[in-house]
Amino acid sequence: xxxxxxxxxxxxxxxxxxxxxxxxxxxxxxxxxxxxxxxxxxxxxxxxxxxxxxxxxxxxxxxxxxxxxxxxxxxxxxxxxxxxxxxxxxxxxxxxxxxxxxxxxxxxxxxxxxxxxxxxxxxxxxxxxxxxxxxxxxxxxxxxxxxxxxxxxxxxxxxxxxxxxxxxxxxxxx
Numbered sequence: 001x002x003x004x005x006x007x008x009x010x011x012x013x014x015x016x017x018x019x020x021x022x023x024x025x026x027x028x029x030x031x032x033x034x035x036x037x038x039x040x041x042x043x044x045x046x047x048x049x050x051x052x053x054x055x056x057x058x059x060x061x062x063x064x065x066x067x068x069x070x071x072x073x074x075x076x077x078x079x080x081x082x083x084x085x086x087x088x089x090x091x092x093x094x095x096x097x098x099x100x101x102x103x104x105x106x107x108x109x110x111x112x113x114x115x116x117x118x119x120x121x122x123x124x125x126x127x128x129x130x131x132x133x134x135x136x137x138x139x140x141x142x143x144x145x146x147x148x149x150x151x152x153x154x155x156x157x158x159x160x161x162x163x164x165x166x167x168x169x170x171x172x173x174x
Contacts, residue, residue, distance in 0.1 A: 002028055003038040003062045005052055007069035007079050008129065012043040020068040023131040027138040028066070031145065038062065044070050049082035057086070057122035063149050065122060069129035071114040079126050080115045087117030087124055094125055094144075098137040105136060121152045 004024050010016035021039060028037050038060070042048045049070070056062040070079030084090075094116035102109025114126035114137075127137045 001038060001060065001062045002032070002035055002064045002066070003040065003056045003060070004028070005049070005056075005065060005067045006039075006041040007044055007049055007067055008041070009043045009076060012041050019131050020127075020129055020134045023134050024066055024068055024127065024138065027135065031142060044076040044078060046078040046082045046085070049079060050085045053083065053086045053119070053124060057119040057124070062122055063153055064145065065124045067124070067126045068134055071112050071126050071128055073111060073113075077113070080113045083115050083117060083124055083126055087115075087119050089118045091116040091118060091123070091125075091148075094141065098127070098140050101140045102133070102136060118152065123148055123152055 004021050006012075006018045006021035008016065008018065011018040018041060021041065025037050025039060028035060038056070040052055040056075042052055049067075053065060053067075056065055067079055067083070070077045070082075092115075095112075095114045098114060099109050099112055102112065112128055112133075114128065116123070116125040118124070125141065127134050
C-alpha cells in the first residue's frame with residue numbers, strides 16, 4: 001500500500017484546497033496504475049504528523065509514505081522534524097537528489113529541508129508543498145522507488161513492485 005499525507009494548516013482547516021496531494025496521487029498512478037493510494041491530511045503539527053506516520057507504517061503496513069508540505073523555513077514547517085521523530089534509518093540520498101535536481105530549476109531548492117528515511121519496512125519521503133515542485137521531485141524519485149520498495153519488502157509473499165517500463169505487471173501490495 002502507498003499513502004500520501006498532505007501537511008497544511010489551511011487545507012486541514014478547510015480554508016484552502018489541497019492541490020499537491022492529488023498531483024502526487026496521479027503521479028503514483030503513472031508508476032503503479034493499479035494502486036489507489038491512501039490519502040490523508042493533517043495540520044502543520046509535529047505530534048499529529050508523527051502520529052499519522054507511525055499509524056500508517058505500524059498499523060496499516062504501508063510500504064511507501066509520501067508527504068507533501070511543511071519542508072520550508074516558516075515557523076510552522078515541521079515535517080522534517082516529525083519525520084525524524086519516526087524513522088529508524090535516514091535515506092539521505094533521496095532528499096539530496098531531489099534538492100540537486102531542483103537547483104537546476106531554481107536556487108530556492110536549497111531551502112528545502114525535506115528528509116527521507118525508513119521505519120521498519122516503510123519508506124517515508126518528504127516532498128515540497130507546491131504542485132510544480134511535487135512533479136519535479138517525483139520525477140527524480142521515479143526510477144528508484146520500485147527497487148527501494150523491493151529491497152524493503154524482500155521476503156514478503158505476493159509483493160511485486162513493477163519497475164518503470166513494466167506497466168503490465170500487477171502490483172499486488174495494495
